[in-house]
Amino acid sequence: MNKRLNILFISFFIILSLSYSKELSLKEKAIKIIRNSIVVDTHEDTPTTIYKGVDISVRRDRGNIDFPRLIEGGVNSPVFAVWISNNMDEDNPEVYALKVITKTLKVIKENSKIAEIAYSVDDIRRITQKGKIAITLSFENSSPMHNPEYVDVFYKLGIRMASLTHMSTNYLSDSATDKEKWGGISPMGERIIKRMNELGMIIDVSHLSDKAVEDILRISKAPIIASHSCVRTLAQDVKRNLPDELIKKIAIRGGLIDVNFASFYLDGTMGKKYKEIKEKYKEKIKELERKYPTKGKEYEKAIRTIKNNQKTEYEKVKPDLKIVVKHIKYIRDLVGIEHVGLGTDFEGIGNSSPIGLEDITKIPDLVEEMLKQGFTEEEIKKFLGMNFIRFYKQVEKTRTVKL
Numbered sequence: 001m002n003k004r005l006n007i008l009f010i011s012f013f014i015i016l017s018l019s020y021s022k023e024l025s026l027k028e029k030a031i032k033i034i035r036n037s038i039v040v041d042t043h044e045d046t047p048t049t050i051y052k053g054v055d056i057s058v059r060r061d062r063g064n065i066d067f068p069r070l071i072e073g074g075v076n077s078p079v080f081a082v083w084i085s086n087n088m089d090e091d092n093p094e095v096y097a098l099k100v101i102t103k104t105l106k107v108i109k110e111n112s113k114i115a116e117i118a119y120s121v122d123d124i125r126r127i128t129q130k131g132k133i134a135i136t137l138s139f140e141n142s143s144p145m146h147n148p149e150y151v152d153v154f155y156k157l158g159i160r161m162a163s164l165t166h167m168s169t170n171y172l173s174d175s176a177t178d179k180e181k182w183g184g185i186s187p188m189g190e191r192i193i194k195r196m197n198e199l200g201m202i203i204d205v206s207h208l209s210d211k212a213v214e215d216i217l218r219i220s221k222a223p224i225i226a227s228h229s230c231v232r233t234l235a236q237d238v239k240r241n242l243p244d245e246l247i248k249k250i251a252i253r254g255g256l257i258d259v260n261f262a263s264f265y266l267d268g269t270m271g272k273k274y275k276e277i278k279e280k281y282k283e284k285i286k287e288l289e290r291k292y293p294t295k296g297k298e299y300e301k302a303i304r305t306i307k308n309n310q311k312t313e314y315e316k317v318k319p320d321l322k323i324v325v326k327h328i329k330y331i332r333d334l335v336g337i338e339h340v341g342l343g344t345d346f347e348g349i350g351n352s353s354p355i356g357l358e359d360i361t362k363i364p365d366l367v368e369e370m371l372k373q374g375f376t377e378e379e380i381k382k383f384l385g386m387n388f389i390r391f392y393k394q395v396e397k398t399r400t401v402k403l
């Protein structure tokens with residue numbers, strides 16, 4: 001080999017190894033930050049998964065969360081949301097809630113070597129310091145809380161955060177994705193909010209109409225959280241995202257906006273793209289049903305291929321993890337890093353999260369991308385958990401009643 005070529009080769013390998021070590025050090029740095037932090041994810045739909053009978057103590061290849069994957073991703077302070085369907089409003093939602101909570105508490109107890117229920121900020125600190133997962137319980141839709149007395153009941157059972165409704169307007173509040181009935185929250189919704197303040201329960205406004213969020217900002221003595229919401233300016237068509245004005249108002253009161261991982265909330269064009277793909281494949285399935293009226297093996301085989309192709313097409317139109325950083329950055333630049341956090345919505349958004357953020361083990365990849373985009377270690381620590389701890393402590397301070 002001649003000398004020039006030799007030098008060229010050596011320089012090539014030096015450049016290659018330098019870029020490789022830079023890559024490695026960013027990932028290592030991300031993992032190190034996570035290992036030294038309380039990492040809070042304020043919305044995980046795991047109780048529904050547990051209620052369905054899934055064993056979350058073992059690693060699965062489906063869904064987004066289980067204990068092994070929470071440990072791998074370094075998320076040691078998740079909020080498990082007990083989701084109540086709005087269709088259940090007239091069908092004893094409190095009975096369903098009691099069943100889901102009972103089962104969730106049972107599973108946490110059975111896994112007491114790795115996880116514990118957290119009833120306060122002090123609990124979160126104590127449990128995570130032992131190297132365990134501190135689980136806070138919340139309600140997504142408060143329809144089980146018929147009046148303030150029910151707030152007390154569910155507080156005693158461990159619920160520490162709640163949103164008044166979900167996709168539909170209920171007797172407590174208007175929803176962002178349904179018709180307006182109250183012009184904000186209802187008189188009973190107001191009583192529930194006041195009782196939550198008295199007990200030091202966190203008020204969550206994700207899914208609520210803009211006017212409902214305004215009402216709560218006016219009524220609540222404590223700061224509030226949007227536990228799994230994105231920025232409307234970045235995804236205009238999504239009504240359930242927050243407009244800049246509300247982000248500012250929530251932040252000024254010391255509140256938090258925790259970014260959701262659903263691609264269709266992060267990217268306003270996704271809803272249309274998904275719908276088009278869905279329609280296309282609906283037609284294909286109809287054709288198949290005409291071809292095989294009695295169904296059978298051939299039909300089963302063909303339907304599997306169609307479903308796989310549909311999944312591939314969904315994957316192709318999805319954004320990558322940079323879009324989450326875009327929303328985090330937007331909130332930081334608008335109101336400061338102190339008011340943004342993590343609210344994945346995992347187990348509630350199917351496989352719709354961006355490419356590179358398929359499950360809870362990918363949190364280090366998100367942090368790595370934040371580092372790449374210039375976020376400081378201090379900013380990332382705030383984002384991961386310090387913000388939530390500060391916020392929750394402030395909510396606890398509004399407590400005037402001890403049960």
Ligand SMILES: [Zn+2]
Binds near residue numbers: 140207
């Ligand atoms: Zn939700």
